[in-house]
Amino acid sequence: MGAIYRREMNAFFISGVAYVFLTVFFLLSGIFFFNGVVGAGTTETSSMFGSMFIIVLFLIPILTMRLLSEEKKNRTDQGLLTAPVGLWSIVLGKYFAALTLFVIAESIVFVYSIILAYLGNVIWSTLLGNYFAMLFLGAAFIAVGLFVSSLTENQMASAIASMLALFVLYLFDSFANNVSSEIIKKLMASVSFYSRYVEFTQGVFNLSSIVFFLSTAFLFNFFTVRVLDKRRWG
Amino acid sequence: MIEVKNLTKRYGDKQAVNNISFKVEKGEILGFLGPNGAGKSTTMNMLTGYISSTSGQILINGVDILEDPKKAKSYIGYLPEIPPLYADMTVDSYLGFMYDLKKCKLPRKAHLKEVCDLCKISAVRGRIIRNLSKGYKQRVGLAQALINNPPVLILDEPTVGLDPNQIIEIRTLIKKLGKNHTVILSSHILPEIQAVCDKIIIINKGVVAADGTADEIAKNITNEHKMTLRIEGTTHTANDKQEIVDALKKIEGVKYVRADMERERGIYDYDVEAHENVDIRRAVNNLCREKGWNILMLQLSNLTLEDIFLKITMGDIVPGRDKADIVEKPAPKIELSVKDGELVANADDASDNNGGDK
Incomplete structure (x- = not known):
C-alpha cells in the first residue's frame, strides 16, 4: 500500500492535478472566506463551510478521475494486479493519496483562522467541528469518485459521472421534499449528505453522521475492490 | 516449477483457451508459439493471475495462483504485451516503485543497478519514460519484471516492435536469464522461438496443437x-x-x-x-x-519449424491423432513472404473447415 500511496502522491504533483486542485480550492474558499466571514464582519465560519460543500462536490471528481481509469487505459493495471499485493492495498493506497491531498487543501482554513485571530475571537469548537465534518464528507466523496473511476477507462467520463453522482446525492433533500410516502421521505433524508453536513456547520456534532460518512467511504471502497476483482473473472 | 492442468478460459460462448496442460521445469525456456489470437496472451494472463481461469489449475512453484495469489505472484516476473509503464515517471522512480510494490528485500541500490545493467538501461535511468524509444520502453518493462529476482519469468512477445539489433540483444539476454530462471515466452515469430527456447508449445485456436522440442515436433509430423x-x-x-x-x-x-x-x-x-x-x-x-x-x-525436405507451424495452424491438423487426414489432404496452398523478419502466410483456399468461430 505504501508504494502505491507514494506513487499516487507523486503523480498528483507531476501531472499537475494537485496544483489545479489546490489553486481552485484555495481561490474559491478564499472568496467565501472574504465575503462570508471577513466581509460580513464576523468570526463565525459556518457559512463559509456551508458554501464549501459545493466546491468539494465539484473538485473531488477532478482528484479521483484518473486514479483507476488511467491505469486501465494505459494497461498499467497489469503491473499492479500481477504484483504480490492485494486489491485492498491497491484501492486504499490510491484512496489515501487522494484523501491526503484533500486534507492539505482543507487545512487552508487554519490559515484563515490565524487571520481571524488577529481580527477577533475565533470560535475554535465550531471551526474544528466544521473542519472534521468536511474531512469526513471528503472521505465519503473520494470513495464514490474512486469507485466511478474504476468503472471506466475514460478520465472525462469518470469525472463527469462522479460529479453527477455526487450532485444527485446532494439533491436527495430536495427530492425527499416531493415524495409523498413518509417512509421513503425519511429514508431519503437519512442518506442525505447535505443535511448531515449542514448539521455540523450549525454546531451539532452528530456521531451517527460521522458513522454514516465513514461507512459510505468503506462501502464504496469495497465496491471498488469488487469491480477490480470481477474484472479478473469476466 | 510451473504446472498447468486442464486450463480453460471461456468468454461467454467463445472458448479462448481450451484444456491446456503443460509443465515447465526449473531452468527451462518454454516458447509459446501461435498465430495472433490463438490464446497466448490469455494463457499468460492466467498464469500471472491477472485474469482468472474458468476451470483448471495453475501451480507456480507448487503454489496455486487462485488459492494463494500473493505468494504465487511473488515468484513471477511478468512482462505483458504492453509494458505496464507510467509514462510520466522517470525510469529510476518507476523501478523504485516496482521495487517497493514487490516488497523486495534485496539491497536496493545494488539490485536496481544490477537490473539496469542487465537490461542496458543504465544510461537512461534519469529520463522520463514517455520520451524513451520503443526499444528502451520494452527494456524498462523487462527490467521491471526482473526486480526481486523472481524464479519465474513470463514474457509476452518480448521482442515485438524492436529493431533487429535490439531483437538479438533481448534474445541473448533471455537465453542468459534462462540459465537460472524458468522462462515462458510467447511469440508469433518462429525463428525467435527456435533460437531461444528449449521446449515449444504450438497453440492454435485455444488448444495445444503440438509440444516438445523443435526436433520432437518435427519427428511427430514428418x-x-x-x-x-x-x-x-x-x-x-x-x-x-x-x-x-x-x-x-x-x-x-x-x-x-x-x-x-x-x-x-x-x-x-x-x-x-x-x-x-x-x-x-x-x-x-x-x-x-x-x-x-x-x-x-x-x-x-526436413520440415522446418515454419513448415510445421503452417501445417498445424493452417491445416487444422493435430499431429499424432489424425494421420489419415494428413495423407488424404492435399498440401494447402500457402503463399509465404517474409516481412520484417516475420513470416507471413496466406492460405489460398480459405476452406477453413473447423466449423467455426468466424
Whole structure:
C-alpha cells in the first residue's frame, strides 16, 4: 500500500492535478472566506463551510478521475494486479493519496483562522467541528469518485459521472421534499449528505453522521475492490 | 516449477483457451508459439493471475495462483504485451516503485543497478519514460519484471516492435536469464522461438496443437519421405514438365508428385512424396539416366519449424491423432513472404473447415 500511496502522491504533483486542485480550492474558499466571514464582519465560519460543500462536490471528481481509469487505459493495471499485493492495498493506497491531498487543501482554513485571530475571537469548537465534518464528507466523496473511476477507462467520463453522482446525492433533500410516502421521505433524508453536513456547520456534532460518512467511504471502497476483482473473472 | 492442468478460459460462448496442460521445469525456456489470437496472451494472463481461469489449475512453484495469489505472484516476473509503464515517471522512480510494490528485500541500490545493467538501461535511468524509444520502453518493462529476482519469468512477445539489433540483444539476454530462471515466452515469430527456447508449445485456436522440442515436433509430423527435385528436361518447355511428372508418378512407392515453380529457364522443381520407408532416390536417378534428363538438385525436405507451424495452424491438423487426414489432404496452398523478419502466410483456399468461430 505504501508504494502505491507514494506513487499516487507523486503523480498528483507531476501531472499537475494537485496544483489545479489546490489553486481552485484555495481561490474559491478564499472568496467565501472574504465575503462570508471577513466581509460580513464576523468570526463565525459556518457559512463559509456551508458554501464549501459545493466546491468539494465539484473538485473531488477532478482528484479521483484518473486514479483507476488511467491505469486501465494505459494497461498499467497489469503491473499492479500481477504484483504480490492485494486489491485492498491497491484501492486504499490510491484512496489515501487522494484523501491526503484533500486534507492539505482543507487545512487552508487554519490559515484563515490565524487571520481571524488577529481580527477577533475565533470560535475554535465550531471551526474544528466544521473542519472534521468536511474531512469526513471528503472521505465519503473520494470513495464514490474512486469507485466511478474504476468503472471506466475514460478520465472525462469518470469525472463527469462522479460529479453527477455526487450532485444527485446532494439533491436527495430536495427530492425527499416531493415524495409523498413518509417512509421513503425519511429514508431519503437519512442518506442525505447535505443535511448531515449542514448539521455540523450549525454546531451539532452528530456521531451517527460521522458513522454514516465513514461507512459510505468503506462501502464504496469495497465496491471498488469488487469491480477490480470481477474484472479478473469476466 | 510451473504446472498447468486442464486450463480453460471461456468468454461467454467463445472458448479462448481450451484444456491446456503443460509443465515447465526449473531452468527451462518454454516458447509459446501461435498465430495472433490463438490464446497466448490469455494463457499468460492466467498464469500471472491477472485474469482468472474458468476451470483448471495453475501451480507456480507448487503454489496455486487462485488459492494463494500473493505468494504465487511473488515468484513471477511478468512482462505483458504492453509494458505496464507510467509514462510520466522517470525510469529510476518507476523501478523504485516496482521495487517497493514487490516488497523486495534485496539491497536496493545494488539490485536496481544490477537490473539496469542487465537490461542496458543504465544510461537512461534519469529520463522520463514517455520520451524513451520503443526499444528502451520494452527494456524498462523487462527490467521491471526482473526486480526481486523472481524464479519465474513470463514474457509476452518480448521482442515485438524492436529493431533487429535490439531483437538479438533481448534474445541473448533471455537465453542468459534462462540459465537460472524458468522462462515462458510467447511469440508469433518462429525463428525467435527456435533460437531461444528449449521446449515449444504450438497453440492454435485455444488448444495445444503440438509440444516438445523443435526436433520432437518435427519427428511427430514428418513421417513421409519428402524431397524436392530439380530436373532438366530435354526440350526446356512445359511439355517436359508434364512428361517428368507422369514419369515420376510411375516410380514404385511414389505417393504424390507436384510440379513447382520454374526455377531456371524451362527447368522446374518437383515436390515428390514417397511412402514411408521407401527410398526412391536411386529409382529417380535411373529414370533420369534412361530419359536423358539431368538432375540439377535433390533435396530431402526436413520440415522446418515454419513448415510445421503452417501445417498445424493452417491445416487444422493435430499431429499424432489424425494421420489419415494428413495423407488424404492435399498440401494447402500457402503463399509465404517474409516481412520484417516475420513470416507471413496466406492460405489460398480459405476452406477453413473447423466449423467455426468466424
